[in-house]
Amino acid sequence: MGLREQIEQLYERDVKTLDRPAALRVFNEFKFFLNGGEVRAAQRSTGNKSGWIVNDWVKKGILLGFRLGEMTDVSSNEHFRYFDKNTYPLKRLTIDHQVRVVPGGTSIRDGCFIAKGVVIMPPAYINVGAYVDEGTMIDSHALVGSCAQIGKRVHISAATQIGGVLEPVGAMPVIIEDDVMVGGNCGIYEGTIVKRRAVIGAGVVLTGSTPVYDIVNNAIYRRTPEEPLVIPEGAVVVQGSRHIDAAFARQHHLALYTPIIIKYRDEKTDAGTALEESLR
Numbered sequence: 001m002g003l004r005e006q007i008e009q010l011y012e013r014d015v016k017t018l019d020r021p022a023a024l025r026v027f028n029e030f031k032f033f034l035n036g037g038e039v040r041a042a043q044r045s046t047g048n049k050s051g052w053i054v055n056d057w058v059k060k061g062i063l064l065g066f067r068l069g070e071m072t073d074v075s076s077n078e079h080f081r082y083f084d085k086n087t088y089p090l091k092r093l094t095i096d097h098q099v100r101v102v103p104g105g106t107s108i109r110d111g112c113f114i115a116k117g118v119v120i121m122p123p124a125y126i127n128v129g130a131y132v133d134e135g136t137m138i139d140s141h142a143l144v145g146s147c148a149q150i151g152k153r154v155h156i157s158a159a160t161q162i163g164g165v166l167e168p169v170g171a172m173p174v175i176i177e178d179d180v181m182v183g184g185n186c187g188i189y190e191g192t193i194v195k196r197r198a199v200i201g202a203g204v205v206l207t208g209s210t211p212v213y214d215i216v217n218n219a220i221y222r223r224t225p226e227e228p229l230v231i232p233e234g235a236v237v238v239q240g241s242r243h244i245d246a247a248f249a250r251q252h253h254l255a256l257y258t259p260i261i262i263k264y265r266d267e268k269t270d271a272g273t274a275l276e277e278s279l280r
Ligand SMILES: CC(C)(COP(=O)(O)OP(=O)(O)OC[C@H]1O[C@@H](n2cnc3c(N)ncnc32)[C@H](O)[C@@H]1OP(=O)(O)O)[C@@H](O)C(=O)NCCC(=O)NCCS
Pocket: 139, 157, 158, 182, 183, 184, 185, 199, 200, 201, 202, 236, 237, 238, 239, 262, 263, 266, 268, 269, 270, 272, 273
């Protein structure tokens, strides 16, 4: 039986009835491939509009790991005390991975893939199932949540939160495609897909419930029952607001926070978001 079938069968069973050592062997093999980037929580697909499909079975495998794990004391010493499931220790990177983990409080959980040339400024947290591709910069105080898929040469700026999407298993994780710039203090949540070369201006928050107004193409982008919120290729999204059209709201001049596509990437944007090669 293949790895996928084994994971799916184990996931369906009550954990108390499992042969624990045998289940852990399957889980450890699964985690090996997750660490190597051979299995991913979502993958490219030409079959649907967003260009991505979620791999439910991979998310099931990750959840299985939490069920199988036992609480363990993983303290560094008597002062730095930590407790977690023993199935998810810290990822064991070596110099051969060619990833820069700058000292100072970063945690990278086992079961995520970090490609060569990635730079991680402290403190950052990268959770299980995350996939971070070559040449990407994860800046200080950034979160790459569980199962988030981050492309090549992406800049995740300081204090930006890329939300984790583990449950439900069928839900799309957050996807940031190649050459995207996510400015400081952003929040990208609930399976939002940011297509190639888009720029998310500082402080923009995107959730599954956030409509995004494109004033270049006179369009409104939203999540649908079939597709997550998708930010188009090259879009430059900045913070905006819109009036609330209700009597009380009008009376009090209330507005809602609204991300707006103000333009599509041009030379000025490129100049403002260029990555400094010498920092890499
Ligand atoms: C989005 C961003 C890259 C600007 O892109 P740009 O292509 O240079 O944008 P422009 O200067 O051509 O601005 C286009 C319009 O959007 C407006 N605008 C630009 N950035 C904006 C922002 N962040 N919020 C609101 N409006 C913004 C401009 O005022 C301009 O409107 P106007 O023509 O009516 O004046 C920039 O605002 C930004 O957020 N950079 C990220 C900074 C950051 O977080 N760095 C990380 C360090 S760790």
